[in-house]
Amino acid sequence: MARMPVQFRLNGTDRAVFVEPVETLLGTIRRGLGDFAPKFGCGQGTCGACTVLVDGEPRLGCLTLSVTCEGRSIETASGLADGPTLHPLQAAFMEHFAAQCGFCTPGMLMAAKALLDRNPDPTRVEVVEAIAGNICRCTGYEPIINAILAAAQQRGARRA
Amino acid sequence: MPVNLRIVQGLQEAAEILAGDRAAQMLGGGTLLVRAINEGAMTEGTLLRTVDPVLLAINAGGARVELGAGVTMAMVLASRDLSYLHAPARGIGGPAVRTTATIGGNLFAATPYGDFTTALLALDAVVTLHAGFGGARAMPLEEMLANRARGGVGLVASVGFNRPAGADAFRFLKVARVRPKGISVLSIAVHLPQNAGRISGVRIAYGAMGPTPLRAKAVERVLEGRSLDAATIAAAKTAALEGTQPATDAIASEWYRREVLPVHLGRLLAGETS
Numbered sequence: 001m002a003r004m005p006v007q008f009r010l011n012g013t014d015r016a017v018f019v020e021p022v023e024t025l026l027g028t029i030r031r032g033l034g035d036f037a038p039k040f041g042c043g044q045g046t047c048g049a050c051t052v053l054v055d056g057e058p059r060l061g062c063l064t065l066s067v068t069c070e071g072r073s074i075e076t077a078s079g080l081a082d083g084p085t086l087h088p089l090q091a092a093f094m095e096h097f098a099a100q101c102g103f104c105t106p107g108m109l110m111a112a113k114a115l116l117d118r119n120p121d122p123t124r125v126e127v128v129e130a131i132a133g134n135i136c137r138c139t140g141y142e143p144i145i146n147a148i149l150a151a152a153q154q155r156g157a158r159r160a
Numbered sequence: 161m162p163v164n165l166r167i168v169q170g171l172q173e174a175a176e177i178l179a180g181d182r183a184a185q186m187l188g189g190g191t192l193l194v195r196a197i198n199e200g201a202m203t204e205g206t207l208l209r210t211v212d213p214v215l216l217a218i219n220a221g222g223a224r225v226e227l228g229a230g231v232t233m234a235m236v237l238a239s240r241d242l243s244y245l246h247a248p249a250r251g252i253g254g255p256a257v258r259t260t261a262t263i264g265g266n267l268f269a270a271t272p273y274g275d276f277t278t279a280l281l282a283l284d285a286v287v288t289l290h291a292g293f294g295g296a297r298a299m300p301l302e303e304m305l306a307n308r309a310r311g312g313v314g315l316v317a318s319v320g321f322n323r324p325a326g327a328d329a330f331r332f333l334k335v336a337r338v339r340p341k342g343i344s345v346l347s348i349a350v351h352l353p354q355n356a357g358r359i360s361g362v363r364i365a366y367g368a369m370g371p372t373p374l375r376a377k378a379v380e381r382v383l384e385g386r387s388l389d390a391a392t393i394a395a396a397k398t399a400a401l402e403g404t405q406p407a408t409d410a411i412a413s414e415w416y417r418r419e420v421l422p423v424h425l426g427r428l429l430a431g432e433t434s
Contacts, residue, residue, distance in 0.1 A: 004165075021165035022197055022207065043198035045191050051256050057234070058256035063194045065187075067165065068209070111256065132341035133254015 008072045010035065011079025019066040026050045026061030029076060037077040037106040041135075048134030051107035052076050058114040058133075077106035080113070088158075089113060092151035093144070100138035107134050112148045121156055124149065163197055164206045171290050174210045175315040179292025184208055186315060189232060189260030191253070192269060214317060215264070218242075226320045229264025233276065236263075244323075244330045248279035248349065251334040254341045264316045267301075268308065271368050272411055275347040277301070278367035279332050281375060282349035283321040290315040305372040325353035333428045334367075335420065337411065344368045345412045346421055348428055352388065359383045359392075364425075369404040369417060378402035379425070393429045397422040 003018040010033060017032045029035045029052070041049035043062050050061035053075040080087035086094070089109050099105045108131055115122055115130035122130070127148045128141075136144060165187075168174045178184050183205035187193055196202035215230030220241035227236075236242050236249040237258065252261050252275060266276040267287070285301040291314040298320075299307075307313050324330035331350045336342030347367035353360055362383045364376040378399040386392045406417035427433050 022163045022194070024194065024198070044195050045253065045257055048254060048256060054259075057259045059259055060191075060256045062198060063190045063257075063260065065165070065190060065194060065209075067167070068190075111254075114255065129340050130255055133256050 004067055006066050006070050008069045008074055010074045011076060017066075021067065023066050024062055025052065025054075025059070025064040025066050025069055025074070028066040029061060029074070035076050035078050038110075039103055039106060041103070041107075045133075046135070047104070048107045048111060048131075049104055051110045051134060053110055053114055056114065056117060058111050060133075075110065075113070077109045080109060087113075088151045088154050089116070089148065092147040092154065096143045096147035096150060098139060098143040098147035104134055104136040104138075108136065108144055112151070115148070116152055116155065120152060122149070122152055163202060163204060165209065166206055167209045167211070169210065169212065171210060171212050171214060171315060171317055172292075172295075174208050174212075175290035175292040177206075177208055177292075178315050181206060186210075186264070188230060188262035188265035191257055191261045192265055217318070220323075223323050224320060225323055226318055227263055228318050229262060229267075229316045231263050233258035233261050233263075244327075245276075245279060247332040248276045248334070248347070251275045251332075251336075251344075251347070263319055267304070267316055267319075268313075271371060271373075271407065272344045272346075272409060274373055275334050275344055275367050277305070278347045278365045278373040279349040280319055280321065281305070281365035281373050282332075282351045282363045283324065283330070284351070284363055285319050285321040287316050288318045288320065289313065290317055302375060305374075309371055324351055328431075329353050331428050331431075331433075333424055333433050335424055343411050346406070346417055346424070348421075348425055350428055352383075352429075354388070357387050358385055359388060360385070366404065366421070368411075369406045369421060371405065371407075374403065376400065376403065376425075383429075388429065390430075393426050396429060397426045400425045 006019050007016045019028050038061050039049040041047035045060050045063045052061050054072050089112050111131050111134050127145050187207040187209045215228040217228040219226040233249040233252045236245050286298045287304050288296050290296050334347040335345040349365045351363040362380050364379050367373045379396045382395045382399045400422040406414045408414045
C-alpha cells in the first residue's frame with residue numbers, strides 16, 4: 001500500500017515524513033526521524049519505554065499509529081534539555097541516581113513531565129500512579145520517585 | 161497482503177465497509193489491534209479509522225448517560241459527572257494507555273481484560289450499533305457480548321445507561337496482583353439501588369470469570385428485595401460462583417479465581433473495600 005504523508009511538530013520543529021499506513025509513531029520517530037530517545041521495549045503497551053507526549057498527554061509510541069498524529073505536537077526526552085542545560089527532571093534523575101541501565105529513563109522522564117506539567121506539586125501516591133505504566137528492572141523505583149518529587153520541589157522553589 | 165489502513169469520514173461508511181469485509185476491524189486507540197500487529201498476531205486485514213466527532217461525545221449531565229465509543233479512559237477520568245466510573249477507568253493500564261484506550265475498544269477486549277465493560281454491564285448499558293444497512297439500532301450490552309463471542313457485531317457507535325441511583329449505589333473492585341497497574345485476577349461491578357431499605361433492581365457483573373464479562377444473575381436473585389445485611393451478604397457469597405467459567409492464565413488459575421471471588425464479592429457488598 002502507498003506510503004502516506006504526515007506532518008507534526010517534534011520537539012518544537014515541524015517535520016514532514018512519509019509513513020507506512022500502519023507504521024507506529026515510535027518507528028517513525030526512531031527510524032524515520034533519527035530520534036533514538038524513546039525505546040522499543042515490549043511492543044505491547046506494557047513497559048512504557050516508548051512513552052512520548054502527544055499534545056502534552058502521555059502516549060505509547062509503540063501503540064500509536066503515525067497517521068493519527070497529523071498536526072499534533074510530539075515531545076520526546078531529546079527535547080527536554082535546553083542546550084547544555086538539563087531539564088530539572090533530568091538533573092534530578094542524575095542527582096538521585098534514578099538511572100542505572102537507562103533503558104526506561106526516556107519513558108520515565110516523559111511520564112513524569114506529563115505529571116508535573118499538569119500537577120506541579122504531586123503527592124508521592126500521584127507520582128507512583130503517574131509512572132505506573134513504566135517498568136524499571138534496575139532501580140526498584142524508589143530513586144525514580146524521589147527524583148520526580150525533588151524536581152517538583154525545585155520547580156516550586158523556582159516559582160516562589 | 162499486509163495490514164491495510166482505511167480512513168473514512170463517517171460512521172455509516174465505516175459500518176458498510178465492516179459489513180462487507182470480514183477481515184476489516186475498527187481501530188479505536190490501538191491498544192489491542194496495534195499490539196496484535198506488533199506481536200505478529202495480525203498480519204493481514206484492514207483497519208478502519210474514522211474521525212467522526214460523534215464517537216467522542218460525552219453526555220453525562222442528566223439521568224440518561226450517553227458515551228461515544230471513541231471516548232478514552234482519560235476522558236472519563238476528566239469528567240466529574242462520571243465520577244462513579246473513575247475506578248474502572250483508572251483500572252485500565254497506566255496513564256499512557258488511558259489516553260488512548262477507548263470505551264468501544266474495551267467492549268472487544270479479550271478476558272482477562274475488559275474491566276470497564278464489566279462496569280457498563282452492571283449499569284445495564286445499551287450499545288448503539290451500526291450494521292451497515294438500516295441505520296443505527298440499540299442492543300443490550302449483554303446481548304452484544306454474546307454476539308461478540310460468535311463474531312460479527314457491527315460498529316459500536318456509543319454506549320448508554322442510566323446514571324446510578326446514588327453515590328454509594330455503584331461499586332467497583334478490580335483485583336490484581338500488581339499495584340497500581342496490573343492485569344485483572346477478576347473484577348466485580350455492583351449496582352445496588354435501594355428502595356425503603358430493600359434492594360431493588362440490582363445488577364452485578366464479573367470480569368475475568370468467563371469468556372466475556374458476565375452478569376451474576378444468581379447473586380442478583382438472592383439480593384433482590386432483601387435488605388443488605390450480613391445474612392443477605394452470606395447468601396450472596398454462596399451463590400457467587402453460579403454461571404461462572406473462569407480460565408487459567410498467566411495471572412491466576414481457574415481454581416484461584418473461584419476461591420477468591422466470593423470473598424471479594426462479600427467485601428464489596430459490605431463496603432469493606434476502598
